[in-house]
Amino acid sequence: MINCWNSGGLSHLFKLGMIDPDVVFERALVPVMAYEFVKFLFLTGKRRLKDFLLQKDNHFCADCNAPDPKWASTNIGVFICLKCSDVHQNLDSHISKVLSVTLDEWSNDEIDAMIEVGGNSSANSIYEAYIPEGYTKPGPDASLEERAKFIRLKYECQEFLKPSLRIVSRKGTVKSSFSKGIMDSFRSNSSSQKMEGMVEFIGILKVKVIKGTDLAIRDIMTSDPYVVLKLGQQTVQTTVISSNLNPVWNEELTLSVPLQFGLLSLRVFDHDLFSADDIMGEADIDLQPLITSAMAFGDAGIFDDMQIGKWLKSNDNALIDDSTVNIIDGKVKQKISLKLQNVECGELDLELEWIPLDH
Structure with a gap:
């Protein structure tokens, strides 16, 4: 087993999801004491994603609060409902790349990027930090026009973002879905939960x-x-x-x-x-x-x-x-x-x- 592990064989099969940790345990390929560690370390991408979706703030669409979202913007890092995903798909792909949680294949990098953001509450604490007084955020029953207006203002124009974090091109659209400043803010969210504009x-x-x-x-x-x-x-x-x-x-x-x-x-x-x-x-x-x-x-x-x-x-x-x-x-x-x-x-x-x- 040690030779196989060192050569990358077993490790590679785990990462590809071709070997289930339960099977490894049943066949005594790893010691019993290490079973839970191995099972945790090599969860397949799909299981990691589904576990992350169970986080309580991910139970509702980041843009309209509709329950049980089954879509995601992988480069923004939010889970969204079907109706909002239609709007996201009409944004430039460098702003929002949409995948189905259940139907599409995800790369490890895409899953890691979602988890690094920290969930819908963490993302919204950045992208909705400066919503003007009296502005109405669309609800689950909002029209397509209302959703499109809000989502474009939120992500494309970065209208509700802290001004120092806005990254805008000459044409007024976002250069990159995540600037270094935005990602630093997400990391700060995850570690301290005390950043400006953070709401739990x-x-x-x-x-x-x-x-x-x-x-x-x-x-x-x-x-x-x-x-x-x-x-x-x-x-x-x-x-x-x-x-x-x-x-x-x-x-x-x-x-x-x-x-x-x-x-x-x-x-x-x-x-x-x-x-x-x-x-x-x-x-x-x-x-x-x-x-x-x-x-x-x-x-x-x-x-x-x-x-x-x-x-x-x-x-x-x-x-x-x-x-x-x-x-x-x-x-x-x-x-x-x-x-x-x-x-x-x-x-x-x-x-x-x-x-x-x-x-």
Whole structure:
């Protein structure tokens, strides 16, 4: 065995994935004490990639937060969904090279490059470090046009990158998908987790904006309302419903929740074509009851339907009634009815759903 190893024969077969460590163990080609080390050291590329995909921040698309991404940009170092991969494939290959996690063959260098970046959170802490206040990142249901605009700004124009890291050619496109500065930043991420702009996410918040009731009039006898949600630096919004004071959206918005999360800010606006949009009320939502209850129970999928928490109505919040946190069909959800603040009238109904990143 030693001669074979020294000649590179067995080592080469391991690297090619032609010998399974389990088989080596069964045939006593290596000592039992070394089995786990050999198995770890010579995992095939596919297994290394799949193990890396299990990292909690890689459970969601880096660009739109869609769950269970099965595509990747190998030179950017992010896992992405099918819809976002279509946009990436239309970028120059030196900006984004797209491969399927399950269908395509990967080289060891491509896998190493993905792992070196550190995952979607690490990549986004660089590429989304300077997203402007109020900018809306596309969600899982975004249109192709919305995705294309955001992805080109993010990677091709490097619009949200720290200015000192931007590498731009004369034509205004990226010279190289990774400058030395960007890769140094990723390495710093992996070692210290303290770099400027680094945000650690703990879960995904789905907000279903259900309906509004008796909203304020801002036009002639009516309004064109839409809802804006803000959490930290993230902002998402519903579609505009024209000429309706009792709009029904039933629209789901998605936000990433950082470790140090604050209140979820909700504001309702009246859309105007020729002037600034008018405010139609606002409210703050305390996420603590939802997230604390969910974390206390762990895997909601193993429990029957039950109440696990409650956000109590008080003079300090906009609740119309107490809002309970429940496990329903293995999911943690919370229905909320709000009396809009700083406005003459208006109510809003929402449903929150919490998805932990280790789900």
